[in-house]
Amino acid sequence: MKRTNFHSHTTRCLHASGSDEAYVLAAIKGGYSELGFSDHSPWPYEDGFVSGIRMPLSQYQDYLDSAHALQAKYRGQINLRVGLEAEYYPQHHGWLTEQKDSGALDYVILGSHFDAPEEPLYFGGNLNRQGLYRYAKHTIRGMETGLFCALAHPELFMVSLNSFDADCEHISRDLIQAAKALNMPLEYNLSGLYPMSWRTGLGYPLPQFWQMVAEDGAAAIIGLDAHNPERYADTQVYDKAAKDLADLGIKRLESLPCLNQKQAETA
């Protein structure tokens, strides 16, 4: 069983715990061959907006430096990657593209929690019909930009809903079809398997959604969405997820399809 994870946070996002090195050591101990840091992206806010759930831009260089230092220190023991989990914010898309093109980042994953930097509507809230379709449209537009290597927790729009209805099915199918057409893996996010007080609805991974992924033949990648190093110790949860995907007949990718190859060769 090959264990890899490209969805891992750091304390810079203000809602995670543990040193950067603690994550790496926990991953090595858990038998992971590859770990990608993907902290919540900072943004160059122009209006003084301060996010309480993301890395401030002032921490970004330190984030890169720390990850690259660990990459060198643990080379041969674990393959470390440096990425971001980012929103699709059209007004900041140029900035994000520059970061990727600069070579400092190996990858970016799409975590579609909001559609505007001021965060007017949380896609994991109990959305009305309009909100559900707003998530679908915005998220698929982001996927189509070509910047993102995977879609994190695709079922976020249903996390607080009570039932999987025809609209959920419609939107799920659109997301899955987009992922398939773009060769973008959908993340089988394991953080939803842990109890969290704010998760009151369907949650994720959602069986109805993954049944459709199996039917449509899109690919999956397992993500821990680790906000603490202890997640890496829970290898039983990881291995069960891999088995569940295999039992469903879903192709599981062990690595991201669009990693920066220059880094891969030297790692």
Ligand SMILES: [Zn+2]
């Ligand atoms: Zn987070």
Ligand SMILES: [Zn+2]
């Ligand atoms: Zn995350």
